[in-house]
Amino acid sequence: MPAVSAVEIERVFREEYGRSVAVLVRLVGDIDLAEEAVQDAFEKAVERWPSVGLPPSPAGWIITTARNRAIDRQRREASRGSRQAQALLLYTQDDPVEEGPVHDDRLRLIFTCCHPALAEPAQVALTLRLLGGLSTAEIARALLVSEPTMAQRIARAKAKIRDAGIPYRLPADTDLPERLRPVLAVVYLIYNEGYLSAGFGGEPSREQLCAEAIRLGRLLVELMPDEPEALGLLALMLLIQSRRPARVTPDGALVLLADQDRSRWDRELVAQGQALVRRCLRRGRPGPYQIQAAVNAVHSDAPTAAATDWRQIVQLYDQQMALAPTPVVALHRAVAVAETDGPAAALALVEPLALDGYYLWHAVRADLLQRLDRPDEAVPAYKAALARTRNPAERDQLERKLRALSPPQAH
Incomplete structure (x- = not known):
């Protein structure tokens, strides 16, 4: 053998x-x-x-x-x-x-892990551990806490399920809506960990985790077809996934959205995602996942990066900021503002955000400073971004930008 x-x-x-x-x-x-x-x-x-x-x-x-x-x-x-x-x-x-396809076991386990008796951070951590197969160290990095803290959080969550006799089953139909938010958050975290992973083997993408998150997203839509946020999350994942063939070069280098060969996007996934976005719009009950999906639908509508309707994207982020304002949403809105009102206007929005531990805040800030021809400030910003990401594709991209911007002795 x-x-x-x-x-x-x-x-x-x-x-x-x-x-x-x-x-x-x-x-x-x-x-x-x-x-x-x-x-x-x-x-x-x-x-x-x-x-x-x-x-x-x-x-x-x-x-x-x-x-x-x-x-x-x-x-x-x-x-x-x-x-x-x-x-x-x-x-x-x-x-x-059971050796054939398992239709419900993982979904039951997600709802068990996301029981309201558990705190939301514990719900997310435990589901990533059991369903995503992520190590405690990987979950700690994804959720920005120390590994010992995460290990303790997971152990306490398991003990709570055992001691409280939390049942391993899907909740009743009347209980599904209140249990949905943490479940959606967990599924999206599993997807993100797969799509741009800092995990084993230096892989920029762990495709199996992406496939599992999308599979769970489809199950949630089947279970709750009238929940627009479940539709929105599935649409969001499908639209992001559609760009996967164009986002990394054959030698593993990350390709930014603006530079991707859009002919390589998976048009079937684009069509599925856009159809789901239209279903969400007809319901008239917007939520964060639906708005993020709509943003990605605008990108997928544009035949070229230059044809992107950035004003519509800014409007969508305005809506999301009204519904669920977070510094990360504000950062993404600022990226869109840079395309409509210029890098100076965007930088003014980026600077006050409390995101020092987030590599993307430093990367966006560095890019805006570079576009404003302020290399002395852009160089340390790129270095700060590098210090905050372990993903090999992200690091390579940041290092290339840094080399292009600064003389060898500067780093």
Whole structure:
């Protein structure tokens, strides 16, 4: 049998971890046990697969092995007289392993993780850990907190679910709307982590996470077809995803939106996203995800970067600032203002924003200073942006801008 490389095992982990944990949670009813069993199964795969080869169904192998590990642990618990463990053992022995497409398990797990008994930061962190398969370090970077703080947050969230007896199921129809906001936030964070990841292997994009987020977005729309923000999030992800073929050069360099070859955009995804935006507009209940989707629809309408309707984009950001003002939204609005009123007007909007820890604030500021022919100020701004991002494609782009702007001795 052909040898299985560590890269192939890593790929299976990235593709199947979230699904496997979700299936195991349904089978054993315990998040900690499910996660430990899946991790044990992948450790076993690392030992066995390099010598025996990849099994015909890697996902099925992982789920079966994890279930057997969980049953072994439950049997040990049952031998100590735990009635709950005995019941779980009987349940998992009778329940068939699910090796085909899993339609609802991951969605159930998201709603479990996003229960209102948990604080929203814990909801987001736990879902990224269990569904996205992200490490604690990756989640800490994504949410801008320390790794020990994040580890503690995830452990407390799991304990809360266990101790409070939070059920592993979809909420009732009447409870869905109030549970939707954190669920949408989690799905979008999973998408963003995949689209521009600071994660393993120096990959600028982790396509499987993007695909999983879009899959979950489609499930949410099926579950709540009348919720315009669910439609808006799916439209937003599809429109951003449509540009993926043009956003990185063959050698891995990031290509800015203005420089992308628009003929390479996925027109099918563009059409799907624009159709969803039109559905949102007909409902007349605007929200942040719908507005962001509308902004991306304006970009997708323009045959060239020069033809972009920037005034419409500024108006959309004005609407978002009225609905849900944040410094990040204000930053994106300022980028659009630079195209309508010039870099000086945009810089005046950017400077007061409290975003020193955000690499994009420094990158936008550097670009505006460069356009204003103020290189002595642009150079340190580019360096500040570099210090705040680990993504290799972003770093390469910033370094190229810095080299073009400053003599070698300046850095």
